[in-house]
Amino acid sequence: MRKPKVAFFDFSCCEGCQLQVANFGEALLDILGLIDVVMFREVMSEKSDNYDVAIVEGSITTSHDVERIKKIRATAKVLIAYGSCATIGGINGMKNNFDLEDIKKYVYQDGAKYFESISTHPLHQIVKVDYFVHGCPVYQPEFVKVLKCALAGLSYVVPDYAVCVECRFNENVCMYDKGITCLGPVTRAGCNSWCINNGNICYGCRGMVSNPAKNGQMDILEKYKIPLDWVQNKMNMYNKPRELDINEQKHKG
């Protein structure tokens, strides 16, 4: 059987999720036994416009990006959005908290005119996405799962329950019990509560669950006397471009 041709692409991002691939160590050679990587600019000079699977990191932030991702979509049979920047806009989405012209001028002053920029979009707001690998960075065991599904033509369902579920299995002390705000209760699981296992809070990098327990969350905030805007501000770190999804839904009626 012919090995599927896989290409990696990056848009606005830190390329850390691609690095997670190099971090597989010698196991990477096993993966390379199953697929034929035809393009991976960060570590390879080979180039190809012929691929079956596109693994795309980064968010869409320029009109050039919009054209480029459409071309990739037209070529690839399967498109995988890889990492938070691609799946939910991620950190780049914080830009959408500001007026675009204002933030350009702040960073580039007079040079602002050289740099064209649009609001930050996750890939699915521009093209159809077949698989989502959330996380900043991606959680390698989940990526392997998704890759297996993609190669076998099966669907992969992202967990739609809160990080708290995994966190409880890992027997962590709840951050709220320590007096600290955490986004675990409204964030999609699938990372095995990576950050809380290491003593830090959840920042919501995997995006919100589709049906967050809003009343439950309000009860938590009430119980621990935490102002709502603190949590909203935290949500805006990774999840700001979500508004564009909601607006679109409203638009469609």
Next chain:
Amino acid sequence: MSKNIKVNVEYLTRVEGHGNIVVNVADGKLQECRLDIVESPRFFEGMLRGRSIFEAQHITSRICGICACGHTLASIQAAEDALGFIPSEQTIKLRKFLLHMENLDSHILHIYLLVAPDLLGVKSFVPLIQTHNTVVRRALRMKKECNDVCDILVGRHVHPISAIVGGFTKLPREKDLLRMLDILVNLRADMKATLELAKTFKFPQFSRPTEYVSLVNDQGEYPMLSGDLGSTDGLRMPKKDYRKLTNEFVVSHSSAKHTKASRQSYAVGALARFNLNYDKLHPKAKEAAKALGMKPPVTNPYLNTVAQLIECVHSLEDSIEILQELKAKGVDYSQEVVVGLNELGTIPVKAGTGVGAVEVPRGILFHEYEIDNKGKIINANCIIPTGQNVNNIEQDMKELVPQILDKSQAEITLLMEMLVRAYDPCISCSAHFLNVKFVGW
């Protein structure tokens, strides 16, 4: 000699981020020679405004996946400087260790996966899986081992979890110290094999007198996490004066701002550190330098890769010593700290500004924040190593091209690509921070 050459490398590969090389020679004369930085701007400094200083580390770590730990440490240092917080001795020790691991990890990736293919005449490490299987396996194994240590120490290497303003949210247990020590002691064999391999590498001959800039100090320690700013042209100043050193200016073809100090351009990175602080390297690293024929001053930029390898030995040996010390002394777990948004007022907050200056794999990295009395960020500035090197790379290119005009266009292109790669540019980092001016600063 009359010769026309046009080199246009779009989206240079095996570097982090997006850059183009443009060379234009007409009638044997160099008309144009540029490294274009075409990375999309991400506006990090703008996005930081209004956020809590306790979120700065988490956000700025995301500037770069390769040097996430370096950005983390520079960000923490700047934040703690602004807050007037003094970290404990144990915290500083663990941060130095983390910086070593990042240096090692990043250098190994660069030497083996990004540079070695050029020296072995192939396009990437993939063909080497067939021809040099043990070498590829060794590279991936070393990379994985650095990663495993980072996983234990800070949760993961790409965007570390437990290193925060105030210290660490989780400290290594005794079994963790033993495991890390075990990994690093075993890494020595692969390091030795890497040195043997490097002896066989033939780098292009080229040299240009250059001003090198790095952290310096008056102590015996090879400065990575703290020190003054110094240069081979004799500059020396405290880190808070970094703007006097970098003197940023804008050029139209690059979304990364250029810098200069005493001359037209300056260089940062492993070679700069090697040239300025050779005496302070670990004895085993000096041995390695001798075996590889490296003695300061070295002004061939292609040899930055060799300086990186010498630093790998230094980082490995110093890390082992830090771990042994921690093991002997024991870790004080009462220092574990969860700060979050500082909901509990764990760290006293005051208005102020602070600077972080940290040596990361590609050179000196600056973060600066101004905060109000509630800890909200008013202004932010970051100057990235690659941003500082871009101008120097162009000056190298301008001197190199006339010397190699007798070569074929393909050979010239390769030599130019190798030159840029030697600096290990991290373009997505450098393009995020440009032209920042603060009114009233």
